[in-house]
Amino acid sequence: MDLRSVYSKVYVLRLGHRPARDKRITTHVGLVARAFGANGFILEGVCDEAVFESLRKVLKVWGGSMVLECGVKGENYVEMWRGSGGEVIHLTMYGLNVDDVIDVIRVSAKPKLIVVGAEKVEKFYYEASDYNVAVGSQPHSEVSALAVFLDRLFRGRWTNIIFEGAKLKIIPHSRGKMVIDVGE
Ligand code: SAM
Numbered sequence: 001m002d003l004r005s006v007y008s009k010v011y012v013l014r015l016g017h018r019p020a021r022d023k024r025i026t027t028h029v030g031l032v033a034r035a036f037g038a039n040g041f042i043l044e045g046v047c048d049e050a051v052f053e054s055l056r057k058v059l060k061v062w063g064g065s066m067v068l069e070c071g072v073k074g075e076n077y078v079e080m081w082r083g084s085g086g087e088v089i090h091l092t093m094y095g096l097n098v099d100d101v102i103d104v105i106r107v108s109a110k111p112k113l114i115v116v117g118a119e120k121v122e123k124f125y126y127e128a129s130d131y132n133v134a135v136g137s138q139p140h141s142e143v144s145a146l147a148v149f150l151d152r153l154f155r156g157r158w159t160n161i162i163f164e165g166a167k168l169k170i171i172p173h174s175r176g177k178m179v180i181d182v183g184e
Contacts, residue, residue, distance in 0.1 A: 009086065009111035010153075011040030011067065012146060015074050015125070016118030019048045028143045029116060030055045033066070036150035037158035038114070040067035044074040063166025078113065078128050086111035087130040091145040092121065095132030102152045105131060114149065116142035 012033040017026045030041045030051065043051065047070035055068060078088050087110045105112070115125055126132055135145040150158060167183030 007109060007112055009040060009113075010038045010150075011042055011081075011111070011113050012038050013042045013044060013072075013074060013077060013113055013115045014118075014142070015044045015115060015121060017043055017046055017048060017051070018118065019046060019050075022118060023048065023050050025118075025141070025143060027051050027054045029146060031058060032143055032147045032150070034058065034064055035158070036147055037154050037161060038150065039065070040069070042067075042072055042077060043070040044072055044077070047071045061167050063163030064161075065164070074115075075122075075124055075128070078115070078125065081111070081113045082128070082130075084111075086113055088113045088115060088128065089131045089133055089149075090115040090121070090125045090129035091135065091142070091149055092117070092126070092132050093134050093137055093139050094126075095134040097137070098133050098135050098149060098152055101131055101133055102149075105133075106153055106155075112153075114146065116146055118142070 012029065014026055014029050026043065026048065033041045034055070041055065052068055052070065055066070059066060081088055087105075087108060089105060089112060091114065115129065117125075133149065135148045167181065169180050169182045171178040171180060
């Protein structure tokens with residue numbers, strides 16, 4: 001089953017991207033979003049073409065589709081999301097433990113906006129979010145927090161997603177690399 005049929009939208013909003021130093025980590029947030037079952041990646045503040053170029057390349061070769069947006073004002077996006085019936089989940093080490101809230105989040109069919117920060121996240125997001133969720137109460141990274149959260153949300157079933165339109169497919173192999181060309 002394609003997980004996107006359970007929730008119409010699971011989008012990731014990445015706050016505070018600094019083009020001079022965050023290209024790689026922001027790209028990794030986008031790659032985790034795609035691979036772990038989200039269907040939208042929104043970059044707040046700036047439009048960093050290098051990040052989107054990398055994500056588009058992965059989508060072209062490995063398939064799948066995602067809504068990609070940039071340059072939005074984070075606060076407006078969160079308010080618009082909630083106003084249109086969605087719920088907002090802010091990942092922060094100060095939040096409630098993921099194990100204590102994930103079942104409630106999972107059963108709600110509302111579109112989900114998952115917010116991750118870079119450095120300091122403004123108070124607004126703590127107050128405006130439906131859930132402030134901690135993936136353990138220790139600082140680590142937006143990439144790891146997002147991966148663990150999505151894995152829990154989808155109970156690990158994201159590993160079975162079939163990415164439509166893929167040109168390449170990996171055949172799992174005990175040694176070496178086996179990749180087949182499935183594109184036209
Ligand atoms: N002190 C910052 C904070 O407010 O959480 C840590 C910043 S961390 C470099 C960047 C982002 O990673 C955070 O905004 C948050 O989204 C995510 N993050 C880091 N550790 C986390 C944790 N234990 N649980 C959930 N999210 C976390």
